[in-house]
Structure formats: C-alpha cells, structure tokens
Amino acid sequence: MQSVQEKYKNLQEYLKSLGSVAVAFSSGVDSTFLLAAAKKTLGADHVIAVTASSCSFPKRELEEAKQFCKEQGIRHIVCKSEELDIEGFRQNPKNRCYLCKHELFEKILEIAKEYHINAVAEGSNMDDNGDYRPGLVAVAELGIKSPLREALLNKEEIRTLSKEMGLPTWDKQSFACLSSRFVYGETISEEKLGMVDKAEQLLLDMGFHQVRVRIHGDIARIEVLPDEIAKLVEGENREKIYSYLKQLGFSYVTLDLGGYRMGSMNETLDIEKK
Missing domain, CATH: 3.30.70 (Alpha-Beta Plaits)
Structure with missing residues (x-):
C-alpha cells in the first residue's frame, strides 16, 4: 500500500511529464488541490486555471475561484459555458453530464491551445470511479488528463494533503453542479x-x-x-x-x-x- 506522501510524489512526477497544464477549476476540494499542486510542481508560468461560468454554477463558487487564483498568482480564465444552450441538455437525459463535459472540455482545449499549454486536466479522484459518471466518458474521448486518479488519490487523502498545504478548501463541503x-x-x-x-x-x-x-x-x-x-x-x-x-x-x-x-x-x- 502506498502512503499518502508517496502518492503525492507520484502526482508531481505525472504533472512534470505533462510540462504545462490547464486545470478545469471549480474552486472545489479536488480541483483546488490539483491546481495548487500543479503550480507548486510546474511553476506559475506553466499553469492556467479555467473556470466555466453558467447558471448551474453558484456565484459564490465563481468568486472563490477568482479569489484563490488572485491570491496564488495563477492566471485565471473564466469562460462562458451555458449548459442550457446544449441541445438536449434541458431535458435532463441520463447522459446529461456527458453533454456538458464534452462541450466544456472542448472549450478548455481551445483555451489551452491559445495559451500554448500542453495538456488539460480535471480533478476526478479514485472515489469517483464507484459512481455513475458519464462525464468521465467525455474526459476519455477528448484525451483530458486526470492526475489525481493517475496518482490513485482518494477524497480523504486529498483533504489530508490540502490541509498540509494550507489550502482553505481542505474541509470544504463537496459540491456538484x-x-x-x-x-x-x-x-x-x-x-x-x-x-x-x-x-x-x-x-x-x-x-x-x-x-x-x-x-x-x-x-x-x-x-x-x-x-x-x-x-x-x-x-x-x-x-x-x-x-x-x-x-x-x-x-x-x-x-x-x-x-x-x-x-x-x-x-x-x-x-x-x-
């Protein structure tokens, strides 16, 4: 069994292999930790945070995302990604998350290209493997990286490491759109x-x-x-x-x-x- 610190080192090695990364940043526990780890590992010049603004994303979360990036000196791009405009989304089908994530990550891929960033990363962890997650199908299809899953980190371990790093989100409630x-x-x-x-x-x-x-x-x-x-x-x-x-x-x-x-x-x- 790997220790939490060993998993964190594996995470850093994986991030180094990417060279530069655009993190899909929601200001939640997982994406905040991933963004902080990426900045610490790669340096601020090789990391950007991208947050999607929509009516399904509370303003408090958007403001927290902006504040964190400002305090950490991380380039932050807010892009408009209105899920309700996606064909079929309003009807709330079983693959709703797939429709949303596919469009969102396509936009982040374009932003990454514009900023000459090598890879796009999202913050799913090992605990997400046990639930119905159609959004992860979009992640796989578009070649989006999942560093926390690559390092085999679960939610509890992410909270532990977040606390050690002094991140304000270490005990934040879990959130979904x-x-x-x-x-x-x-x-x-x-x-x-x-x-x-x-x-x-x-x-x-x-x-x-x-x-x-x-x-x-x-x-x-x-x-x-x-x-x-x-x-x-x-x-x-x-x-x-x-x-x-x-x-x-x-x-x-x-x-x-x-x-x-x-x-x-x-x-x-x-x-x-x-």
Whole structure:
C-alpha cells in the first residue's frame, strides 16, 4: 500500500511529464488541490486555471475561484459555458453530464491551445470511479488528463494533503453542479436552478456543512449529514427553512432521512455504472 506522501510524489512526477497544464477549476476540494499542486510542481508560468461560468454554477463558487487564483498568482480564465444552450441538455437525459463535459472540455482545449499549454486536466479522484459518471466518458474521448486518479488519490487523502498545504478548501463541503439536483427526465430551467441555489445557500448560511436540495417536480428533498438532521428539524430552524423554500416556489418541503449521500439521484438508474 502506498502512503499518502508517496502518492503525492507520484502526482508531481505525472504533472512534470505533462510540462504545462490547464486545470478545469471549480474552486472545489479536488480541483483546488490539483491546481495548487500543479503550480507548486510546474511553476506559475506553466499553469492556467479555467473556470466555466453558467447558471448551474453558484456565484459564490465563481468568486472563490477568482479569489484563490488572485491570491496564488495563477492566471485565471473564466469562460462562458451555458449548459442550457446544449441541445438536449434541458431535458435532463441520463447522459446529461456527458453533454456538458464534452462541450466544456472542448472549450478548455481551445483555451489551452491559445495559451500554448500542453495538456488539460480535471480533478476526478479514485472515489469517483464507484459512481455513475458519464462525464468521465467525455474526459476519455477528448484525451483530458486526470492526475489525481493517475496518482490513485482518494477524497480523504486529498483533504489530508490540502490541509498540509494550507489550502482553505481542505474541509470544504463537496459540491456538484446544480443540474445534478434534478431527477432524470425532469426539465432543467434557469428558474429552478435559481431556486436550488438560494435554498442551498440558506442551509449553508445556517451552518449546515454538507447539503443538497433535490428537485422532484414541485417537491424539495433536503439532504444534510445524518448528525445534522436533528438540528434541521429543531423548531425555529425547521420553520425558517420551510417558510423560505415555500417563498422560493416549492409546494412541498421534505427531509431525506437517509441523509446526504453522493449521487443519490443515480440510485434509481437501471444502467451499468461507468
């Protein structure tokens, strides 16, 4: 079994083999660590960060991405990549993530070419191999690099290394684009994306660490960590959340007793996971 430090050295060796890299940067735990490791290994002149701006990407995440790159002295390019304009995306098919990632990485490849960067890299880790991830099909098709998976790093190890490097994201909640909150087959709209964003922001502002507000028609299904369920149903908290989500436009507000779990919308899919 390799130690975390051995895996980190392997990551650095892999990044060195690329020479220069454009990192698809969402300001999340994984991409922040990958970007920081790339800068430390290759130097700022050989690294750029590319962040996609869209209605499914909360403004708080975009601002955090901008701030991190500014503090770290990393060139940062924000590109417009509106998923809702992709043919078929609004209908939320099972390969929704493939459609999005394919278009996004095509844009980042063009940016990398413009800046004379050798490779484009994304931040999936070993834990992502166990869930349904059609976006990884696009990664493979377009030749996008996955350095964290190459180094066999998992989420816990990335958090450990992030803490050692002093990165502010070491204990940040996991995040996925807001479109992942919709049950497959339900039409994705800018209005409903805004409802989800505002609902989740309320929960984060109230101190909940890991949250999801899933949409099932006019029903909001709230997921929080199991040990925070009691906090959510406390009198004033429950009333505040219920009242606010009703104001946003949800007819019903429910709590998932299973608690937060990655990819819960995939649980009903009768397909082979990739």
